[in-house]
Amino acid sequence: MGWFGGNRRLRSRVGKLRTANPRFQQKVYSIDLYRSLLILVAFILLYLPIEFAASLGQDGTIAAHATQSITTSSGYVGSKVCAQCHQRIYDQFSRTGMGRSMTQVTSALLETLPAKASFHQRNPDRDFEVFAQDGKLYQGEYEADANGKEIFRDTHEVEWIIGSGANGFGGVVRKGDYLFQAPLSFYSKPHRWALSPGYEFGNYGFNRPILAGCIYCHSGQPRPVSNGNGRFKEPPFSEMAIGCENCHGPGITHTLKMRARKGGNVENDPSIVNPAHLALALSDNICMSCHQTGDVRVLKPGKDYGDFLPGAPLENTLSILMIPPNRESPPQSDHLEHYYSMTLSQCYRKSGGRLGCTTCHDPHFEPSHEEASGYFNKKCMACHTEKSCSASLEIRRHKNPPNDCAGCHMPKRDVHVISHSSLTNHRVLKQVDEPFPDAAFHQATQVLPDLIHLNPIPGHKDTPPPPLTLLQAYGELMEKKPEYLGRYLALLGQLERTEPGSALVQAALGRRDLRLGKFQEAVVHLQSALRIGPPQTAAYADLAESLVRLDRAEEAMPWLEKAIELDPFNSTLQRTRVLRLIEVKRYADARAAMQRYLERFPEDSFMRQMLARADQITAPARGEHP
Structure with a gap:
């Protein structure tokens, strides 16, 4: 015994x-x-503002949560430094979902949050609560016996909010040097707290670590310890919300050069990356680093997620690989497969390599819900005309919103891995039930017949990842x-x-x-x-x-x-x-x-x-x- x-x-x-x-x-x-956790937190990156989230950007989110003083050995200076010369772009970007991707909980923020709620989980029999006290936000987990006597209670302060609000937001708690996901998230559509994505498969309590593969896509400059299993340096973030240098690269050289210059051309300074001047594949690599999951993402030996630099091939840091789809069971979900879905669209395949992420998306600007239809219609009209649409104008006008190209051809779908959430289909369908194109089933190569390599180095499509990566x-x-x-x-x-x-x-x-x-x-x-x-x-x-x-x-x-x-x-x-x-x-x-x-x-x-x-x-x- x-x-x-x-x-x-x-x-x-x-x-x-x-x-x-x-x-x-x-x-x-x-x-x-922890790819599942990457899927979990990356969806929040796409949040659009709702009432409480919109308040995060009123005073300039990046400005409120960025530090100017970052170690020059890394080359990063922080978005506040960029704003000194690029104030208009900075202000505009700070109102986007990326510009509000993460924030610290403050007393002012608490006034905008639905901060008191309870939630019961049946299996196992647990109760959760959310409450604010003394200007801080807390979540707790507890259990009581049949007589109502408390068996245990575990309560932690939620120090950071991840997400800008369209689908919801989650919380991050700290235990010493370690950061963890909070068990409850707020979902915007039903306007209520419920278990965080993934918790329906098991009760992780306050013990689900925030790992580098996730947090690098939700914050400006996180500082995770390599192979630290959720351990972070102090402070954990040099910049909270996603900022300028996430897409433009380290700004120290450019900043010093511009401060010292006397006249000259500032538009094409090679010391800073401008994605608009990159080859389209390298520009798309920046977006793919967070918006393309694949079935497996593998870091190269000796590399960390923070090693990826805009302008360099993403493949130098990590390989994104996908199981080839088959006709009998084509993919049912393309959550965080935005780039891959786009490549299957007729728009992409007929563009001759001229269509990319930034063809339709301006990273510095995010239209409001009311503006979105007209804004993206103009993007469509850059290649199409009103006569391109087979539906009559009368039918289109009765849609809500009316005459909305994306509403018909890029419909939003519920995200099965994330409750109460939806994302846009980037396959640009002619019909809602349009099957996958034949090209989708012929993407493997002779040198890599069992996987699709989604981010090969430009010009080296037939070069497979090295054996250690495979x-x-x-x-x-x-x-x-x-x-x-x-x-x-x-x-x-x-x-x-x-x-x-x-x-x-x-x-x-x-x-x-x-x-x-x-x-x-x-x-x-x-x-x-x-x-x-x-x-x-x-x-x-x-x-x-x-x-x-x-x-x-x-x-x-x-x-x-x-x-x-x-x-x-x-x-x-x-x-x-x-x-x-x-x-x-x-x-x-x-x-x-x-x-x-x-x-x-x-x-x-x-x-x-x-x-x-x-x-x-x-x-x-x-x-x-x-």
Whole structure:
């Protein structure tokens, strides 16, 4: 039965969580393991203003939440510096959804927010609340028994708001150096608070980390720690809302040059990127960095999301890959596939390479809801005429809004992955039920027959991503598409011969051998991976697991502790620590680990039961009555 009769049950729970908990699925062969979270937060980038959100820009959102003083080693100066010469553009951009993508919670902001609400989740039986107090915004999670007695309560201050408001907004909380998503989001269409996207699949409480792949698309200059699992430098943001340099690149050289100049041409200064002067593919790369998800996004070895610079090929930083669609089951959703959808449109395919994102979108300007129809109609009329439309003018005038090209040909659809939300279809359909064009099913190449490479370097369409990138892509895809497992293993075998000095390859070999039951071989590979570096949570955890399988549990404990040190809010690793301490009969340490665990994860009813059982058994030894 073990120490408190729950050892077997705890082992079972940990085992299930290893396969079910996305916090534990940190595949060593996949850099971006939280694509679902990227999808979650990136939708908020598209919000248009509603009453409370509009107030965020009244005093110039970027100005209110940007800092002028950013380390010159990075080259970024902040949007306030740009505004000194480009005030009109700055003011205009600050009213767009991107210009209001993130803000800090202030007393003034609270006056515009629906800041008091409650929400009940049935499974598990939990209650959530939102409230304002002393000029701050809070969210809490709590549970009560059948008699109404409170079992636990976990309340955190919401320090930042992500989103400008069209579909809603979410919150960010801080725990020490770590940032996490708040469990409740506000949805504009029903005008109410509900579970944040993704929480319908599991109760993550306040333990869903804000990762670099997400926050780089929702803030101006975030400062995440590399491989930090939600850890940030202080302050976490040099600039909150998306700003000038996100699309124009670091401005320090341009700023110093313009301040020192005496006359001369300022329109074509090569020290700053103007997307309008770039090749269209490179201009589109800037948009794709956030508005094109694909089925997998893989960072290049040694790269972080912040390494992408406007004007450079996005492929130098990350590869965006998509599973080729098939006629039998074409894609049902193109959420955050705006670029890919556009490339399937007749407009794009007949443009001869002249149609891009900025053909219709001006990043500096966002028309109001009332202005949008006329504004985008003019974009359509740049290529079409009134006679291009087969519908009669009489029919078009009875639409709401009337005579709206995009309303018919780019209809908004509900977003299945995000409740109460909708986005525009960029495939520019002639008919609502128009099938995918034949070209959609012939996009794979001979050199890459099983994936579509969405962002190849311009002029190198037939050059596939390097093998290390494909290894990570196959590794992530095989979890939901088992047909990629064989390709992953074959490529891994090839890289074992050609790239034995790669930490990524050694860690992947260790994971493979661990799953095959070759525990000693796994230990050798994983130790090599950690020796080559950099430290990886999953590699430490896999090494600890391999040693346990070799009956070397005591030797495994330091490696497990290193994994927890890198990812202290990973509940599965913390549960595993409790289990291992029990297995090596360090009962006092196990009890202390349970207490620390519940301080961090008070919502875990199973661990509360285990601690109560442990306290009951060990009470006499501690001089207490059970």
